[in-house]
Amino acid sequence: MPETEPRRQPEGNVHTAAASITICMGSSCFSRGNSRNIEVVQDYLKTQSLPPTVELNGHLCEGHCKAGPNVTINGKMYHEVDPIVIIGLLNHFLPKAKG
Numbered sequence: 001m002p003e004t005e006p007r008r009q010p011e012g013n014v015h016t017a018a019a020s021i022t023i024c025m026g027s028s029c030f031s032r033g034n035s036r037n038i039e040v041v042q043d044y045l046k047t048q049s050l051p052p053t054v055e056l057n058g059h060l061c062e063g064h065c066k067a068g069p070n071v072t073i074n075g076k077m078y079h080e081v082d083p084i085v086i087i088g089l090l091n092h093f094l095p096k097a098k099g
């Protein structure tokens with residue numbers, strides 16, 4: 001899957017979380033799939049009993065609309081993300097629940 005470094009980090013994002021998920025909420029990404037992707041991520045976080053160190057944020061358009069829907073995980077932006085891709089990314093990057 002294609003990926004690029006994001007142009008900038010949102011203000012106040014200090015990366016203290018074990019995992020950081022940022023979903024582009026710009027109109028292009030949102031209408032092309034991130035409206036669904038955010039629901040998938042929220043459901044995943046609810047059902048996986050993950051530690052509270054997983055951070056979910058949204059951001060405005062960062063100028064990569066043609067490659068969207070875009071999702072950034074731990075500072076790396078992933079393009080053309082659909083619900084199947086996002087589940088794979090979450091399974092790969094998020095800490096596993098203990099117990």
Ligand code: FES
Nearest residue numbers: 026029061064065
């Ligand atoms: S709307 Fe997501 S990069 Fe432009």
